[in-house]
Amino acid sequence: MSVLVYIESENGKFKKASYEAASYAKGVADQLGASVTAVTINAENNEVLGTYGVSKVLQVNNDQLSKFNADAYADVIAQAAKNEDAKVVVLGQTANDKYVAPIIAVNLEAGYASNVVALPESTSPFTVKRNAFTNKAFNFTTISSDVKIVGVAKNAYGVKENETSAAVEDFSPSLDASDFSVNVESVDKATDKVTIADAEIVVSGGRGLKGPENWDMIENLAETLGAATACSKPVSDMGWRPHSEHVGQTGKPVAANLYIAVGISGAIQHLAGINASKYKVVINNDPEAPFFKAADYGIVGDAFEVVPQLNEKLKEFKANNA
Amino acid sequence: MKILVCISHVPDTTSKINFTEGDTKFDKNGVQFVINPNDEFGLTRAMWFKEKQGASVDVVNVGEADTEPTLRKALAIGADNAIRVNTPAKDGFQVAKELAKVAQDGGYDLVIAGRESIDYNGGMVPGMLAKLLKANFVNTCVSLEVEGDKATAIREIDGGKETLTTSLPLVIGGQKGLVEESDLKIPNMRGIMMARKKPLNVVDPIGAEEKTSADKFEKPAPKGDVKLIDKDNLDELINLLHNEAKAI
Ligand SMILES: Cc1cc2nc3c(=O)[nH]c(=O)nc-3n(C[C@H](O)[C@H](O)[C@H](O)COP(=O)(O)OP(=O)(O)OC[C@H]3O[C@@H](n4cnc5c(N)ncnc54)[C@H](O)[C@@H]3O)c2cc1C
Numbered sequence: 001m002s003v004l005v006y007i008e009s010e011n012g013k014f015k016k017a018s019y020e021a022a023s024y025a026k027g028v029a030d031q032l033g034a035s036v037t038a039v040t041i042n043a044e045n046n047e048v049l050g051t052y053g054v055s056k057v058l059q060v061n062n063d064q065l066s067k068f069n070a071d072a073y074a075d076v077i078a079q080a081a082k083n084e085d086a087k088v089v090v091l092g093q094t095a096n097d098k099y100v101a102p103i104i105a106v107n108l109e110a111g112y113a114s115n116v117v118a119l120p121e122s123t124s125p126f127t128v129k130r131n132a133f134t135n136k137a138f139n140f141t142t143i144s145s146d147v148k149i150v151g152v153a154k155n156a157y158g159v160k161e162n163e164t165s166a167a168v169e170d171f172s173p174s175l176d177a178s179d180f181s182v183n184v185e186s187v188d189k190a191t192d193k194v195t196i197a198d199a200e201i202v203v204s205g206g207r208g209l210k211g212p213e214n215w216d217m218i219e220n221l222a223e224t225l226g227a228a229t230a231c232s233k234p235v236s237d238m239g240w241r242p243h244s245e246h247v248g249q250t251g252k253p254v255a256a257n258l259y260i261a262v263g264i265s266g267a268i269q270h271l272a273g274i275n276a277s278k279y280k281v282v283i284n285n286d287p288e289a290p291f292f293k294a295a296d297y298g299i300v301g302d303a304f305e306v307v308p309q310l311n312e313k314l315k316e317f318k319a320n321n322a
Numbered sequence: 323m324k325i326l327v328c329i330s331h332v333p334d335t336t337s338k339i340n341f342t343e344g345d346t347k348f349d350k351n352g353v354q355f356v357i358n359p360n361d362e363f364g365l366t367r368a369m370w371f372k373e374k375q376g377a378s379v380d381v382v383n384v385g386e387a388d389t390e391p392t393l394r395k396a397l398a399i400g401a402d403n404a405i406r407v408n409t410p411a412k413d414g415f416q417v418a419k420e421l422a423k424v425a426q427d428g429g430y431d432l433v434i435a436g437r438e439s440i441d442y443n444g445g446m447v448p449g450m451l452a453k454l455l456k457a458n459f460v461n462t463c464v465s466l467e468v469e470g471d472k473a474t475a476i477r478e479i480d481g482g483k484e485t486l487t488t489s490l491p492l493v494i495g496g497q498k499g500l501v502e503e504s505d506l507k508i509p510n511m512r513g514i515m516m517a518r519k520k521p522l523n524v525v526d527p528i529g530a531e532e533k534t535s536a537d538k539f540e541k542p543a544p545k546g547d548v549k550l551i552d553k554d555n556l557d558e559l560i561n562l563l564h565n566e567a568k569a570i
Contacts, residue, residue: 102449
């Protein structure tokens with residue numbers, strides 16, 4: 001028996017979240033006395049997955065799959081699971097993972113737990129801890145179906161090395177026309193910017209910044225830190241920043257290592273969406289702002305003074321620690 | 323075009339989240355329930371199809387009688403008919419199977435659900451429903467146009483957007499972007515009065531079984547106090563971020 005993990009790649013390259021899913025799969029496999037098989041699609045360098053405990057890789061190379069397609073990818077993963085007689089299928093929680101997982105669940109008649117933050121509490125019954133109520137609580141979910149699907153939340157379990165040698169095999173699933181009835185016409189993705197989903201550090205600005213013309217300091221700070229930029233909801237509603245930067249309960253979730261909030265009050269809907277971040281810094285001139293109750297580090301001060309100074313000091317720090 | 327909008331009945335975003343019965347049940351005491359925000363964006367887009375393209379719009383919820391005020395609100399916003407599948411919502415699979423029956427019986431062309439509900443954050447009902455119906459599926463949908471049986475959708479991806487073309491029947495997992503915040507409608511008196519007379523059909527469940535159970539809940543450990551750093555001592559912040567948080 002094996003645990004199957006789907007390892008996402010982009011332009012052939014794996015991402016940190018992929019290694020996290022592999023590490024998690026190894027953890028579950030150890031609990032079950034099983035081994036880990038990975039399935040990859042048009043990825044390079046599959047051997048590297050051995051580093052994270054994968055002992056077999058089913059590599060799929062197929063031009064029809066050069067663009068992500070949820071139905072087709074789900075079909076590939078489900079066929080790999082059947083091929084391996086996998087009882088547990090592990091995925092990450094990127095936008096694509098969240099798109100395919102429910103489809104795989106139907107294909108395999110499997111129960112699915114999303115946003116899982118830790119290894120199973122027990123494997124029989126199979127009970128996992130997951131985020132619920134938009135990070136305001138945890139929920140223990142038991143999956144009772146024969147095959148179980150686990151979506152591992154970003155930055156929760158972490159990447160764990162577990163040197164294994166990975167045997168790479170070709171895998172040729174059978175695809176049919178119904179897998180391609182949703183077509184990607186175009187992809188619009190900035191390649192030179194760190195995305196909120198991938199970022200280790202996110203610098204976020206709120207209404208306290210007064211207007212879009214003041215965002216240079218946020219972007220400069222983000223650049224110094226190699227961070228993604230984000231904003232509160234009113235900031236995107238007023239058109240100061242694009243909707244894609246809106247984070248919070250009704251925007252994008254943030255599970256970064258470090259979240260820096262500038263001129264953001266810390267409304268419950270904002271905090272819910274960013275709370276999964278490990279460390280939070282708030283810069284706000286109002287010591288009563290609710291964000292101070294949620295943050296690890298706080299500076300009471302005017303963002304227009306603090307942020308540029310902080311940026312200069314960080315540049316110095318980076319130069320000295322390069 | 324016949325549209326079905328799936329409505330999840332969830333605690334208002336400002337609700338305090340507490341649990342009862344030995345942390346096994348969500349504590350509804352004093353909690354205000356609303357239409358799940360992701361579903362409300364979808365419902366509002368459905369109203370646009372109704373006004374501009376003459377679509378009919380039904381709303382459906384899988385739940386017990388206490389969800390009816392939420393369905394009435396959807397009727398007040400402008401939906402034509404409401405359907406409640408009379409069974410507690412237990413997990414994504416069970417809800418998707420119950421919804422699939424309603425969608426099949428009603429012969430809908432377009433089913434709009436939310437990318438996730440803000441209570442259990444499962445994020446699975448739309449995708450499961452699509453596959454059970456063998457319909458096309460677009461998740462995290464931020465824009466949708468339909469012409470005849472052809473649909474063009476924009477999907478949010480990590481760090482960008484993707485434009486997709488497909489055909490009906492279609493299921494989407496919707497979110498903000500389908501319409502803007504400012505397009506959301508607060509029902510007026512007339513809408514509320516009319517909603518009282520619109521049909522709200524209670525149908526029996528098919529008795530779909532769940533594959534997961536939410537057994538127990540836990541609140542995050544209370545947060546330690548914030549460390550305040552003087553604004554004239556930013557080196558201290560850098561020191562903490564480097565040595566304590568190891569984040570830079
Ligand atoms: C259904 C619903 C869903 C929502 N979803 C979200 C969501 O997903 N994300 C989200 O962000 N919000 C969401 N909100 C909105 C939320 O309730 C708040 O209104 C919003 O987060 C406030 O944004 P803000 O902190 O930028 O603005 P404000 O609350 O106006 O705060 C601005 C802050 O800036 C500070 N400030 C002002 N000047 C300075 C200065 N010179 N230097 C430093 N600090 C300064 C002020 O002290 C204040 O604390 C939602 C609301 C509802 C009802």
